[in-house]
Amino acid sequence: MIAEITSEEKIAFDKEGYLFVQNFFTDIECDNVLDVFQNKIKHSEKEFYRIKSNSLEKNKYTKSGFVVNPLMNLHLENDKEISDTFLKLFDSEKVKNLISKIDSRAFDLYKTMYFESNRGTEQHFDSIIFGKNQRLVGIWVALEDISSKNGGIFIYPRTHNLFQSEYFSQEIETLFQKYCDLSSKKQKNYATQNKSEMLSIYKEGNEALELILQKINSNRLGPNFKKGDVILFDGNILHGSYRPESFEFSRNSTSAHYLSKLKET
Ligand SMILES: O=C(O)CCC(=O)C(=O)O
Ligand SMILES: [Fe+2]
Known part of the structure; x- marks a missing residue:
């Protein structure tokens, strides 16, 4: 079928x-x-x-x-x-x-x-x-x-809507921008960055994301x-x-x- x-x-x-x-x-x-x-x-x-x-x-x-x-x-x-x-x-x-x-x-x-x-x-x-x-x-x-x-x-x-800021509040938009900035920092520095710095970027990014998920109830x-x-x-x-x-x-x-x-x- x-x-x-x-x-x-x-x-x-x-x-x-x-x-x-x-x-x-x-x-x-x-x-x-x-x-x-x-x-x-x-x-x-x-x-x-x-x-x-x-x-x-x-x-x-x-x-x-x-x-x-x-x-x-x-x-x-x-x-x-x-x-x-x-x-x-x-x-x-x-x-x-x-x-x-x-x-x-x-x-x-x-x-x-x-x-x-x-x-x-x-x-x-x-x-x-x-x-x-x-x-x-x-x-x-x-x-x-x-x-x-x-x-x-x-x-x-519903997380796909995060890319269309009009769906969410200013607070969520700011948090998502922070997550995106940290992600690109992580990508750019992947080869060169020392491990502890990478870990803290990773942690900060994930904290922002966790907060977003809670707020949009996903x-x-x-x-x-x-x-x-x-x-x-x-x-x-x-x-x-x-x-x-x-x-x-x-x-x-x-x-x-x-x-x-x-x-x-
Ligand atoms: O199956 C997986 O582990 C990941 C799959 C994935 O990320 C994708 O298909 O875009
Ligand atoms: Fe994927």
Whole structure:
């Protein structure tokens, strides 16, 4: 069964910043991706691009044998079997149709990610690095059943509105500006800054963010996913992923970011 998006869901997406769509991908569509990961990537000696380092690395494994350094942009791999499998899932009419229900502009596939396991992803806003005239939309796909136990995505509803200051009070706008300034300071100084200075920037930023979340009454939401369920999310929403309770579990999942084409000027 393929879930339909109604205009009510567009209203919900605009308001809450995300849509949880059950049974979006079929088991076969999920298995195609799982198989290519198992057969061509998991045991490969090759280096693949990684999200965290933004560079080529070999696979690293947990004690239970799961790849723990998540992969990036497998849709751009030279091996066509790999790239075609990811393009088939993500550069598909099915996903484009889903996105078109919430935004009628054209979107291009920009980045893909694959997680067999990881130690949890720190909460972040994906769109903070893009200009205001581009919109980022993400889709996160459970390729097996995933909950906070094995480490799925979580989001903070309505936090995408923080980028539109008119939604909130002056106090929240000021706090959010502080958080953004600290984030860019953290990015710029990542390589050079000493550790204690980095920690205090990080702490101060997170304190500002915690206060904002309290004031706008946004609580962490992490659905239980069945294989094939997806979350479509606004690139402006605060999100991350749970650290698994145990590394005995995998959490095969994949996600993609799409960017709206620049407006013609
Ligand atoms: O699954 C994760 O750990 C993080 C996913 C994420 O940040 C994304 O898809 O943008
Ligand atoms: Fe993200």
